[in-house]
Amino acid sequence: DTEVTQTPKHLVMGMTNKKSLKCEQHMGHRAMYWYKQKAKKPPELMFVYSYEKLSINESVPSRFSPECPNSSLLNLHLHALQPEDSALYLCASSPTKVTALGGYTFGSGTRLTVV
């Protein structure tokens, strides 16, 4: 299995809702990443998990809360989002943070709309 699977593919949520994005990989990768991507822009790094521990938090607002319950699963919990948080959220993985030199494997993303 050489895929990163993200669910749901689309999500519409109100500003008072709580929702979660899910990312799963079964490649044995020990580094996982969350990115935010606005239309026609490159992805922006949000969080990096290395061996299930949060390694990097790129000054992301606390309304985004990541969680890595095991080596295959990465969640992004959303609460009290703003309309400007509407974007494509991409998950990626690499064998380890160091061997990310070979490149990342990306999921197909969750298109989030905040109303």
Place this chain on the structure above:
Amino acid sequence: AQTVTQSQPEMSVQEAETVTLSCTYDTSESDYYLFWYKQPPSRQMILVIRQEAYKQQNATENRFSVNFQKAAKSFSLKISDSQLGDAAMYFCAFIGSNYQLIWGAGTKLIIKP
């Protein structure tokens, strides 16, 4: 700080023709990797080709090849025999000693039938 520059916001090419996408980067490191990623409307970021900086030989993957000029810090992507399925956003990216991807702004590639 490392930077990646793609100076062509949009390119178009006739189907079956050849197109070259430009990318330049800036770094003081000597050991790094460079990538071209493709993002079609389906949204998934797909690795097209990668180049290790220590390798002088240009990477090739079927119809995709790069022209890597390390001294000039240039990393262009050539797509031969363009196909309709090649239409996408193409991002050039760099990864160095901090193991994080640095992205260019992207080039939208349009294929004319």
